Amino acid sequence: MTHLVSPVRRIIAATTTAVVALGLVSCSTDSSQEGANGAAEVMAEGASTSEVVDDSPYREARAENVARVVSEDFPSTPTVISDADYSGIKASELFFDSSDNVVVAGNGIAEELRAASIGVVAHAPVLHARGDNNAAVMAEIERLGASTVLLIGDALPELAEDETITKVIHDDGTEEGLAQLTALQFETKQVDTVEDLVRETASLTPEDQTLLAPAWGGVAPTPSDDKLAAFPLQSKRDGEMSPIVIASPESGISAVATARAFGAEIRFMDYPDPRFNQEQMKMVAGLADRPLLALGDQFGTGEQLAEKIKRGEEVTTELPGGGGLVFPGRRMVALYGHPSGPALGALGEQPAAEAVARATDMAAQYQEFEDQPVIPAFEVIATVASEFAGDDGNYSNEFPVEDLVGYVDAITEAGGYAVLDLQPGRANFLDQAKMYEELLKRPNVGLALDPEWKIGPDEQPMTRVGSADAAEINEVSQWLADLTAENDLPQKAFVLHQFQLEMLTNRDQINTDHLELAVVLHADGHGNAGDKYATWNMLREGLSPNYFMAWKNFYDEDFPTFTPQQTYEEVDPRPWFVSYQ
Structure with missing residues (x-):
């Protein structure tokens, strides 16, 4: 295909808002003083109290976000929790110092959703053993000091009871088995699309006792005449002092479930960049230099995430169709x-x-x-x-x-x-x-x-x-x-x-x-459809x-x-x- 004789050819091709500290609260006692110092600096420049105006669309969200009290056990700045193998191990390491109970899912989305549903209710970390990462999952169970492990599906077939793990329970995949495990009555909720998997997991609450199941097939049941042993329920660990956690469709189900099991609030983003729209910016406004956890490498590095938040707060001009990103969103x-x-x-x-x-x-x-x-x-x-x-x-x-x-x-x-x-x-x-x-x-x-x-x-x-x-x-x-x-x-x-x-x-x-650019590769080929x-x-x-x-579509050089x-x-x-x- 040649383009040399074609006519010369070839889309794609803000406002700065004053951010005023209205009083910042965190787990550190220095935060309120920091807000006072910021106000003092404004006054020193000749501005009266009545002149300190924050007209940002994120003003209320920022005030709420920065007022959150966060335990010093968590990183003090935005942090991305890697989960390249979707095992949930890194999330488990961050949220749980130890846990008597652990839920482990085998291969399959249905298994992960079932494990997530149980783990959130039981306030137990959830891990995903795919087969090729079993050794790492076993090491995390050992680190947690778990005495009871619930296996969903074909997870960890090599796991045997020993002096550290006193009870290994094999879920049978049935409604009756779930009731025996938890002494609770779960209500099944169908997840219709892959895109909704993480969103639904992030919305799980211990009080609702929801069992998520994919529309395209559940866990293969293996009923037995033997009654399943009880899987003990734990209390949530967060003490109302966990940081805000964000997730997107690319986040791991097990990592999201582990954060929810701990008691953390999960804010779900349709796209892993807060500048996608104002709703997402409100989720993280004010947190560019404060505790914030992001589940998955799709958010970039912690430094990149912080910079995106800063840019999103500084630039409130939206592009045609809404939001501050060229793509996606339009x-x-x-x-x-x-x-x-x-x-x-x-x-x-x-x-x-x-x-x-x-x-x-x-x-x-x-x-x-x-x-x-x-x-x-x-x-x-x-x-x-x-x-x-x-x-x-x-x-x-x-x-x-x-x-x-x-x-x-x-x-x-x-x-x-x-x-x-x-x-x-x-x-x-x-x-x-x-x-x-x-x-x-x-x-x-x-x-x-x-x-x-x-x-x-x-x-x-x-x-x-x-x-x-x-x-x-x-x-x-x-x-x-x-x-x-x-x-x-x-x-x-x-x-x-x-x-x-x-x-x-x-x-x-x-x-x-x-971060300021959406890089587009424009394929300029013309001819028939095959070309x-x-x-x-x-x-x-x-x-x-x-x-x-x-x-690119050509009027005269495409056929048709x-x-x-x-x-x-x-x-x-x-x-x-x-x-x-």
């Missing part, structure tokens, strides 16, 4: 091109207002197949590769801001998003990006880099498919991330176009960790999970052009950004 459908006319893409086929109406109609067609908001977007070519060297000799025409601003204004004022696309020729991506700093300081304008039109100092466009190295990409991403942070802007789309592996050299070295899928799958091989995927339904239901994974050329 998808985009864009027209690609240049205001000068149709030669460079669909965007220029009509004036700005008509282009907005067209993009809005396209987004509405896609909305029929998507639950998240689908918003209209423009990808506006800002610098266009040229066959002529030009006065500066860089084979790229850099259009002034005033030529682009009409289209940018039109789409953003209509509740959409704009991405500026760079085709640098011999120029440097960073130098060209800086030309559009004025537009990039807007909260709903992102940046796209098109390596197809990036050539060497002695080359001319269209003699080969261009390329850019990770080092140059990283220069731009660092500058854009700094610009975003310094101007208190919500996250920006940072789009990289690619249809051949050689276009992004050392792609594995591209920095995708900037497009082949390009899509090839580009995704070895790709960091930090990228969001984007797809995909429909909205095809694009959303047949392209896997579903693209976050779809552009039309």
